[in-house]
Amino acid sequence: MTDRNLVLGIDIGGTKTSFGFVDREGTLIGATSMPTEAHDSAETFVTRLHHRIEEIREDLLSPHHLCGIGIGAPNANYYRGTIEKAVNLNWGDSVDFVGLIQRYYDLPVVITNDAKAATIGEMIFGNARGMKHFLVITLGTGLGSGIVVDGRLLYGYSGFAGELGHTVVDPAGRQCECGKRGCLETYVSATGLVRTTLMLLAERCDPSPLRAMSYEEMTARRIFELAAKGDIIALEAFDRTARILGLKLADAVAHTSPEAIFLTGGMAMAGDLLLKPTQQYMDDSLFGVYRGTVKLMLSGMEPGKSAILGAAALIWNELAS
């Protein structure tokens, strides 16, 4: 009997770090999580992480061979192996995170941001299997994206290609955390949906349970639940979101001409309420030569597992090429 080949996938977030072991078929075992405690130094964090990983490895029932470690993290630089100026992690301008992990593991280690990891996950384990040209859009607090061209994730000259969340909808528009105005993610994201809802409550007179909620109480999920019940403000908020997303996705198609665009992340759970009007608005805005060439779809990844599977897919992808 030969040892089972496994890859360790790690998803680092501002509050929680999740990891687990993934085989070539995408089976996830030993998944667990721990607090990130981002006030600690990166060294302290990696020491804690290493101990926790080894505890879980001892509990894995079957003998296994660890082939590599894939990591999804905010502001990760794939080319340099670093995490740089991550707002939610108190780790300074640049941490050689791959180097820190390799102090404990003499293995291939790859790091990239969470949206890029989700993109590779879609390619290896999800609905993009076999596709050479596609996009993944992650709709969470912000809007992340990954672009695959000729079967490879696009990093570009800077290492940061594919930040569609910071393309501009309106140069005089909403303030963005990044310092610019009118970025796509200020309109299309969980936060963007809440902002649009507030605008509509100001513009319109329709009664709605949303009028009883503060900005802080309002969430994309609550707006979705009300939209599903026919709330006019909530429905209009989704429609405006879809219109802006559709328009900017048509622009994205005019750049890389993908076969499909996958939506994932919390807001993608709105399903057809978001997907159908977005497809319609995108099709209306497409340049003629692209019409009928691009599908808008939901991700094929299980929401609770996609971050770890995506991180692990980074290694399976490199081992395959």
Added chain:
Amino acid sequence: MTDRNLVLGIDIGGTKTSFGFVDREGTLIGATSMPTEAHDSAETFVTRLHHRIEEIREDLLSPHHLCGIGIGAPNANYYRGTIEKAVNLNWGDSVDFVGLIQRYYDLPVVITNDAKAATIGEMIFGNARGMKHFLVITLGTGLGSGIVVDGRLLYGYSGFAGELGHTVVDPAGRQCECGKRGCLETYVSATGLVRTTLMLLAERCDPSPLRAMSYEEMTARRIFELAAKGDIIALEAFDRTARILGLKLADAVAHTSPEAIFLTGGMAMAGDLLLKPTQQYMDDSLFGVYRGTVKLMLSGMEPGKSAILGAAALIWNELAS
């Protein structure tokens, strides 16, 4: 003495077709042109073209070996070797143009649109030599573009990737020939500059020689000449053009993160008058991680030769890979 290796480069336009022979170093010999006479069938055109090519070949003084034929043409489909629904060519829905040429020449033949040919020309013979990630923007009657990723021209799933002229500046904006509204090329192109100038003449009261010109008399060159002399309307027209181009180039950077963006075509002859404000507006709109990573430059190709050199470069590029 061995024969000199040459590639035939052909640039097909609505009124004129130019061709010439290009060696690996980019030396162009035997360049000539003939009327396209687009009312003829594609078969008749190719027969005429073949006769003309052979006349020129007989005149070439040195013995040579023809390695292939590269063609730049409107609405060319690289994957299929066809010219499809070209507005200025009366050749129907789809012509197997590569097949027609290969009736006369048993050689590698590659066809693509003129902006894509200019992009490959920049990579093989121009200022993009050695770059892996860059864009070329051709500013003529319309706005064409080519995107290079990892050293390869991006065609995408449809074969038509990189049509930045039809990304949207304003969904309620100017009518575009393509049927949409507010496309980038309705603002940023020779025609777009004329339209902006008319808007300014309507909006403002400044005296200007432009007030004596009709829409049909006005050209990008005349507006440029007046801007160079300090005409307020003409200067403002260039500034608005640069602002919109800079904004959309910042969006383009957020897609593929190029090392450089090259401007070419008639309007690029405005030089710093267009380049400097565009760079400034682009830098102002760039997402933080891209700042300082991307240069805006003029093409390194000689304007009169770039179309033929670009077409020939298609073959030199394929022979090199």
